[in-house]
Amino acid sequence: MIKCFEPWIDQKTKAVVIGTMPSVKSLENEMYYAHPQNNFWRFMAEILNNGQAIKNRKTFLLSHHVGLWDSLQSCEREGSLDSNITDMIYNDFHKYPQIRYFLFNGQKAFRFFKMRNADLLNESNYFVLPSTSPANASLSRNEKLQIWREVFLKILSSF
Numbered sequence: 001m002i003k004c005f006e007p008w009i010d011q012k013t014k015a016v017v018i019g020t021m022p023s024v025k026s027l028e029n030e031m032y033y034a035h036p037q038n039n040f041w042r043f044m045a046e047i048l049n050n051g052q053a054i055k056n057r058k059t060f061l062l063s064h065h066v067g068l069w070d071s072l073q074s075c076e077r078e079g080s081l082d083s084n085i086t087d088m089i090y091n092d093f094h095k096y097p098q099i100r101y102f103l104f105n106g107q108k109a110f111r112f113f114k115m116r117n118a119d120l121l122n123e124s125n126y127f128v129l130p131s132t133s134p135a136n137a138s139l140s141r142n143e144k145l146q147i148w149r150e151v152f153l154k155i156l157s158s159f
Helices: 024-029 040-048 057-063 107-120 141-156
Strands: 015-019 066-070 072-076 086-090 101-105 126-129
Touching (some): 015 107, 040 057, 040 141, 101 107, 101 141, 107 126, 126 141
Parallel strands (some): 015 066, 015 101, 101 126
16 A cells, blocks of 8 residues: 655645656655656746756745645555556545645546545636656647646636
């Protein structure tokens, strides 16, 4: 049984990026999106920090009113692929009523989230983004970045 990390959410968090479950590399490093080929932190640096490296990732995201958590609290999984996930227990996002936007890092995160939290979603408060994982080769890195950038520009302007 593997477990997700604690949520990076505080009282000022307005948007949360939601994954499924940390990868093997992330679990080893005890850090969200730690796999060196995952684009998440590079995207955040380009979108929110003018391309500059991010020193304290948690503080940086929270300072932009953006949090991180996973749709799953725990599961069984061999390797890192979402397609290998079984025996899911879902996280409950209802305890964070201040969150206005839910940004899903891939389709699986969205599907798992809906199993416990579907009532939190309406047509204007969520975005299913292309996964930043290296396993997602459906779009180029630049195409993914453009989609992420457009969503962040839209939501950040509403804070």
